[in-house]
Amino acid sequence: MITIKTPILPTKLQFAKLHKAHELDYEAICIFAATGFFMDGDTYYKDAVCLLPGHKHTLDENGYLINSEAWFHWQYTPRDISFETALEEYKELLKKITKEQIGEAPVILPLSGGLDSRSQALILKDLKNPVHAYSYSFPGGYPEHKISKQIAKVCNFTFDAFTIPKGYLWDGIDDLAQLNGCFSEFTHARQMGVLDELKQMKGIFSLGHWGDVLFDRGAPEGIGENEVIPLLLKKMLKPGGLEFAESLWKAWGLDGEFKVYLESRIESALSKIKIDNISARVRAFKTAQWAHRWTTTNLSVFAEAHPITLPYYDDRMMQFICTIPEEFLADRRLQIAHLKEYKALANITWHEQKPFNLNTYKYNKTPFNLPYRVCNKIKREFNAAIGNPYIQRNFELQFYGEANDKQLQERIFHPSFLEFVPKEVVMDFYKKFKNTNPVFYSTPVSMLLTMSLWHKHFYNK
DSSP, X not given: OEEEEOOSSOSSOOEEEOSSOOOBOHHHHHHHHHHSSOOTTOOSBTTEEEOOTTEXXXXXXXXXXXXXXXXXXXXXXXXXXXXXXXXXXXXXXXXXXXXXXXXXXXXXXXXXXXXXXXXXXXXXXXXXXXXXXEEEEOTTSOOHHHHHXXXXXXXXXXXXXXXXXXXXXXXXXXXXXXXXXXXXXXXXXXXXXXXXXHHHSOSEEEOOTTHHHHTSOSSOTTXXXXXXXXXXXXXXXXXXXXXXHHHHHHHTTOSSOHHHHHHHHHHHHHHTSOOSOHHHHHHHXXXXXXXXXXXXXXXXXXXXXXXXXXXXXXXHHHHHHTTSOHHHHGGGHHHHHHHHTSHHHHXXXXXXXXXOOTTXXXXXXXXXXXXXXXXXXXXXXXXXXXXXXXXXXXXXXXXXXXXXXXXXXXXXXXXXXXXTSOHXXXXXXXXXXXXXXXXXXXXXHHHHHHHHHHXXXXXXX
């Protein structure tokens, strides 16, 4: 017998076999097509399962799952503490976890213009470990690396800025398929564009994934119980995802309606989280579902270069969150208060609220942000007119242009793949992407690409 105890939020997916027929799980694949991730323990096949987080799993000597029992149950048990006490506890916990995870090793820190990696930087700058930070931007896109460079400078970190090249994925797409098992949409793995450069760095990664969800409100204030499933459905469905999944559902001759099936799966998963507070319950659902099956999946790319550590993934951080009043977590209050203690970091632009910073972001509304919006629009239109269009989405690098289109078509129209997804479905969404609404239909096309690589590497294996 083999016992596997999975963390509350694992940094790596683990799988087991089930005593079921080796058949495709078409319903699960439809959810994947619509949302970009598999739910619960679903995989492409009915006889394979992804081990649930926060469980003790018993497997036999042949790798078949015998039993799973939860050792952790999400809860909301807020303590009667002040915001100041919660802030001190948060800072001490983040520091303790970070120190334990990195030990004495050199640290590689991916920096963005947001709050999670900036919070890590504030902790790391006072430790003795050498830190090398890096960031990347899109050619012609917003220069987020300039924000990151400022953060690195005030923290005395060395720094590299990268530009993700157009069509970066094609040379390494088969490698990515092996790394993430095709359990995540490919165009989000931007780090593949600089993987060789990352491998040349020295140290271990300290990654800030999922801090933005843990330290924010889980649901809008005042939401009612009957609004929770529609809210989750809206958040989970990618643009064009529902239409794409419904087309696959029909083409594969599945019973009932896809949307009804997805809603029932959400309802079932949500019912297992025994929390009355809606915001806390939604946060727990997000963590147990798409943090585990979406965010975690592409951590494998970082792990290909160097060992990874994630302070926000630590069990103690999850347990801490369960005890903090929602009003302290809402609107990133704890993280902002922490960062404001170091003025040099707080004064640097917050990317989500650009051009404002942590002291001025509340002015990111009309009329205060009008001058920036007008100037930015003029600049973008001018650059587009001289042949330098503004790039802000992953798919624009990967699918636009003749060379990219050729690579895409070779994969999604491959004859063997069309035996899995009917040609009329592939052609329908490809044409809608090319001729109707590329932004809305980019995700279905990206999912077709992902599934085509899965079919090439893993089908019937």
